Amino acid sequence: MSAPSLLRRLHALRGVYGGDAASRKLDLLAELSRQALATPTALTAYHEALCWLAAYPDDARVLARVERALRRFDARPDLRRHARALVNSRTALTSIRDRF
Secondary structure, eight states: OOHHHHHHHHHHHTTOOSTTHHHHHHHHHHHHHTSOOSSHHHHHHHHHHHHHHHHSOSSHHHHHHHHHHHHTGGGOHHHHHTTTTTTTSOOTTOOOOOOO
16 A cells, blocks of 8 residues: 555544554554655654654554654654755754744
8 A cells, every 4th residue: 555545544543543443553553664755745744643643542552653653753764855845844853944
């Protein structure tokens, strides 16, 4: 499955709880951790989904997977590739150059 499709599924599922939602989120998170994201927008959407799931996890397993993904976020090759486009995006580990 393509990264955009995985991201759409994760965003649609992030506020769903109960049943098999946690298992489905874990599967999507595992798959996305192995995928390079082709655009800065996709990378930002992935980061936002991780932050949402860190704040509102289904269970300890989802929280552990999300925390691991966030800890490793700076090692993602796509983050380095899109770093210039992500300036001021508030995506983790990117530059902020706003004037205050």
